[in-house]
Amino acid sequence: MTALHDPYLAAVERTDPEIFGLIQEEERYQRDSIRLIPSENYTSRAVMEATGTVLANKYSEGYPGKRYYEGQRNVDLLETIVQDRAKVLFGVQHANVQPYSGSPANLAVYFALLQPGETIMGLTLPHGGHLTHGWAVSATGRFWKSHPYEVDRETHLIDFDQVRKVALEARPRIIVAGGTAYPRTYHFEQFGEIAREVGAYLLADISHIAGLVVAGAHPDPVPHADVVVTTTHKTLRGPRGAMIMCKAEHAEAIDKAVFPGLQGGPHENTIAGIGVALHEAATPEFRAYGHQIVANAKALAEALLERGFDLITGGTDTHLILIDLTGKKVIGKTAAQALDRAGIVGNYNTIPFDTRRPFSPSGLRIGTPSVTSRGMKEPEMRRIAAWMDEALTNVKDEAALDRVAHEVRDFCVAFPAPGLGV
Numbered sequence: 001m002t003a004l005h006d007p008y009l010a011a012v013e014r015t016d017p018e019i020f021g022l023i024q025e026e027e028r029y030q031r032d033s034i035r036l037i038p039s040e041n042y043t044s045r046a047v048m049e050a051t052g053t054v055l056a057n058k059y060s061e062g063y064p065g066k067r068y069y070e071g072q073r074n075v076d077l078l079e080t081i082v083q084d085r086a087k088v089l090f091g092v093q094h095a096n097v098q099p100y101s102g103s104p105a106n107l108a109v110y111f112a113l114l115q116p117g118e119t120i121m122g123l124t125l126p127h128g129g130h131l132t133h134g135w136a137v138s139a140t141g142r143f144w145k146s147h148p149y150e151v152d153r154e155t156h157l158i159d160f161d162q163v164r165k166v167a168l169e170a171r172p173r174i175i176v177a178g179g180t181a182y183p184r185t186y187h188f189e190q191f192g193e194i195a196r197e198v199g200a201y202l203l204a205d206i207s208h209i210a211g212l213v214v215a216g217a218h219p220d221p222v223p224h225a226d227v228v229v230t231t232t233h234k235t236l237r238g239p240r241g242a243m244i245m246c247k248a249e250h251a252e253a254i255d256k257a258v259f260p261g262l263q264g265g266p267h268e269n270t271i272a273g274i275g276v277a278l279h280e281a282a283t284p285e286f287r288a289y290g291h292q293i294v295a296n297a298k299a300l301a302e303a304l305l306e307r308g309f310d311l312i313t314g315g316t317d318t319h320l321i322l323i324d325l326t327g328k329k330v331i332g333k334t335a336a337q338a339l340d341r342a343g344i345v346g347n348y349n350t351i352p353f354d355t356r357r358p359f360s361p362s363g364l365r366i367g368t369p370s371v372t373s374r375g376m377k378e379p380e381m382r383r384i385a386a387w388m389d390e391a392l393t394n395v396k397d398e399a400a401l402d403r404v405a406h407e408v409r410d411f412c413v414a415f416p417a418p419g420l421g422v
């Protein structure tokens, strides 16, 4: 078999030096920088290899045993194994592993369970929700009514008295628990109670925290939610994709909504990569990884607080930290650009009740999944906080940013990133 395979990327280099060059540049960038975008990670080489295989040559519309194409003898077995792994790992009755990513997965859930015009109640986007939780510019806000809930104005926490009040007013068909910039625990049990009280479904969107959930580092949504959606590439550390998991009673509606409702042929190469990631996520090492992500985020938050940074909610329970830069007299975009120049990659983000606009907000969002994948621990988080402080007090000082970038590059050498080929 080995003769079939070139050394890593040799065929891309021969065939298309331009694309090869950019992939190599990106690998260097990912190797030499401290990546703090909380929705990103480093997949293992095994996940990456499974994703880039002959499975990309297939068309397999339908589901195992019920395809619209012949030639599925391997693909049917593969997709069934991946479904079974998801069911065991998350403890769910049904798993659909075909959604192309998180946004189509959420759309499929609404398409399956709601009539057009019924009400979605999610955390509003500027307070840490997601576009597909009913935000106006998203199809989810066009085809369904959106009646969002907010975080508390003082604490910036989800306040369940307020959630309940909004739910009683809005009478939503579905409540969404989950988000992209909320740094604290999602209390799925309380969401579930409110959903049942108002006769709504509960969708737990655990895209950001799925790896923490399987590691036991975040409460489990499964006992409380009708449907659980997750992307597969964030803390779960798989390829770019998504899964919808649900009770058996919703299985048929969910499957029909994904295919033929919204998608055509599933990307079986991605599904193979998801399978490898689920296999890895079932190990004791992954459990330790999930707990270390949270320990690192708490250590990083603590070190930033000591350096005078304001953190939304005062800290974190998860992998994610949202910094309010107002007191530092630097705006989110300038901060993110200066950090990138210094070899530290985060993203500018709105903070709750932000007085600035979304394209130039007051916040910076960071997280620890990628640095934890490199084996960094609490002492390294304190060094990262020191570099962030140095860069953010010198946003216009090219020499200072260069100095940090050099130190970061040297530091990264000691923490090899999984999956890289350079």
Ligand code: DSN
Pocket (backbone or CB within 6 Å): 039, 102, 130, 180
């Ligand atoms: N865009 C993703 C994130 O960065 O959180 C969510 O879809």
